[in-house]
Amino acid sequence: MTVKLYGALFAATLALVTPVALAGQNALAPAAPAPAASKAPAKLIVVISVDQFSADLFAEYRRHFTGGFARLQQGAVFPSGYQSHAATETCPGHSTILTGFRPAHTGIIANNWVDLNTARQDKTVYCAEDESVPGSNSVTYTVSDKHLLVPTLGERMKAANPASRVVSVSGKDRAAVMMGGHHVDELWWWDGKHFTTYAGRTEPAVVTRANQAVAAEVATAQGPLDLPDFCAAHDVAVDLGSGKSVGTGRFARAAGDAKAFRASPEIDGAAFALAAGLIQDMKLGKGEATDIIDIGASATDYVGHTYGTEGAEMCLQLAELDKSMGDFFTVLDRLGLDYEVVLTADHGGHDIPERHRQRGLSDAARIDPGFTTKSVSDAVAAKLHLTGQLLYGDSGSGDIWIDPKLPPKTREAVLKEALAIYRANPQVAFAFSRAEIDAAPWPTLPPPLWLPVQRAKASYYAPRSGDIVVALKPNITPIADPTKGYVATHGSFWDYDRRVPILFWRKGMAGFEEPLAIETVDIMPTLAASIGLPVAAPLLDGKCRDIGLSTGTCGGR
Known part of the structure; x- marks a missing residue:
């Protein structure tokens, strides 16, 4: 069995607009090829972010892809792209993709x-x-969108030519917002029940149809998916305790289980179907100016958190995503669109330590459940004979804030003692103060060569960032108990979370592969150059790459 959504939802979403299929043909039957390569700028830019799609996963599975991923590998392949900063989470990562700025400048x-x-x-x-x-x-x-401090590519396109349309669709609100930006024509995200948007906006008919089709699918039980042969080696159960195991899932779900729908390939099928419907309904790529649509494929992240990155679940997810993207490109081809595509990710991800240890990674472990921001705060208070909470933060690592109401000398004493405690912890690699991050040089070398403090600096925005930034050692998972929720995560300073693929494609472009590192902030200026859009102030952290999307070149950008 395969996911029903690909055929059914694409057809239901598209059927009532100008028909995609000829009479008697299935909507997703093989299509005529896209228009021949043109020297003119593409009429539609398609930006795809696969949430938690690490460079490691791409390398592991790329030879097995036969659908959308296979097409993109015919273009410009950068297998070692970088979300170069330390805040390797969904919101910061998405804020870099279409702004050209690192989180220190996006404010996210x-x-x-x-x-x-x-x-x-x-x-x-x-x-x-x-x-x-x-x-x-x-x-x-x-x-x-109020916290995003800089414009996106779509905003710059619209400022240069108001006829450009900007559309953003995602399984997560933060992905849709951070890629779409402040001025969008349509912006839709999955809220756990249906695709929704900002209050006061009108719901187009195509969104209504998509939501009706998705509701029908969620209300219907999903049987277990067939496991491709290449996934067999991943089909091994890993015991997490308390009767919980992962590694052998097939995404079967009960009727009405919207949470399971979200953590499965089905949600990506829904997002791509809605994106295809909006493209057709709005006639994107058919107007006088280039349009842009951003698509956040969120399921890989939910699957990685729920099951880890190396079980049968992730193998199935990527196989199904490959099919879903292939169907999406088939629709665009049938519509006769001249489009260019870039695919990347907001961050990578790390597998569960239990499976790592089975494979010989002896230092893989979970964070000590006693190591929390509160425990450190209490220890500092006891040492300094203070009362009340002194430190604030979501977990034992990342950004840590000191109570701003403390007198300056007390704050200095708290900072000194907290740094000493963090640095003495055997699971901590580094703890940087605000002053140390401020003093660090802005990174100029390729991202594999950045010092850890420079990775922190690239995601440090003083009005929002902590007084201390704590980095756990490699292979330490900041989830103490996998039996109570998520089992794996991301967010570290390390390359398994920083490295992501970056793939560019346009019909007729000369394909090539570049093993050297580039950054996700390079995507925006590269796309801008491909459509001849000058990039005025604010200037960028990213660099344009001449990759042959069109005759447009980087020039002085």
């Missing part, structure tokens, strides 16, 4: 940060919310 330092000066009781701020909305908190929030 993490998925969540602590603002002890905010007026509301909940001091945690979600990256894509407006925390000033009365009654909101970081869990029940109003989605907003």
Whole structure:
């Protein structure tokens, strides 16, 4: 069995607009090839972010792809791209892809940060919310683009020519917002029940059809998927304790289980179907100006968190994503569009330590459950004979904030003692103070050569970042108990979280592979050059790459 959504949802979403299929043909039957290569700028830019798609996963599976990934490998392949900063999470990573800026300049330092000066009781701020909305908190929030400090490629295109349309679709709100930016024509994300958008916006008919089709699919039980032969070696159960194991899942789910739908290949099929419907309904790529659509494929991240990155579940997920993208490109070909594609990821990911240890990685471990921000805060308070909470943070690592209400000398003493405790912890690699990060040189070398403090600096925005940034040692997973929720994660300073593939494709371009490192911030100026869009201030962290998408060249950009 394969996921039903690919045929059914694409057909249901597209059927009532100008028909995609000729009479008697299946909507996803092999299509005529896309238009011949043109020297003119492409009429549609398609940007795909595969959440938690590490360079390691790409290298592991690339020879097995036969659909969308196979097509993209015919273009410009950068197998060692970098989300070069230390904040390797969804929101910061997506903020780099179409802005050309690292998180230090986008202002998106993490998925969540602590603002002890905010007026509301909940001091945690979600990256894509407006925390000033009365009654909101970081869990029940109003989605907003207000925290993104710089423009996206779509915004620059629209500023240069208002006829350009900007569309963003994703399984996550933060991915849709950070790639779409502040001025979008359509922006849709999955909220756990259906695709939704900002309050007050009109729902187009194609979105209504997509939501109806998805609701019907969620309401129908999904049987186990067939396991491709190349996934057989991954089909090994790993015991996590308390009766929980991973590694042999097939994405079977009960009728109505929307949570399981989200953590499966089905949600990517839904996102691509909606994107195809919006392209057709809005006639993207058919107007006088180049249009852009951003697509956030979120399932790989949910699968990685829920099952780890090296079991049958991830193998199945990537095989199904390959099919879903192939179907999506088939639709674009049938529409006769002249389009160019870039695919990358917001960050990588790390497998569960239990499976790593089975494979001989002896230093793989979970974080000590006693090592939390609160435990360090309590230890500092005891040492300095202070009372109350002194340190704030979501976990035992990452950004740590010191209570700003403390007197300056007390803050200095707290900082000194906290750094000593963090640096003495056997699971901690580094702990940097704000002053140390400020003093570090801005990175100029290729990202594999950056010092750890430079990785921290690239994602450090002083008005939001912590007073201390803590990096766990490699192969330490910051999830203490895998039996109570997610089993694996990302967010580290290390290359398994920093390295991601970057693939460019346009019909007729000369394909090549470049093993040397580039950054995701290079994508925006490269795409801008491909359509002849000058990049004015604010200037970028990224560099344009001459890769042959069109006759447009990087020039002085």
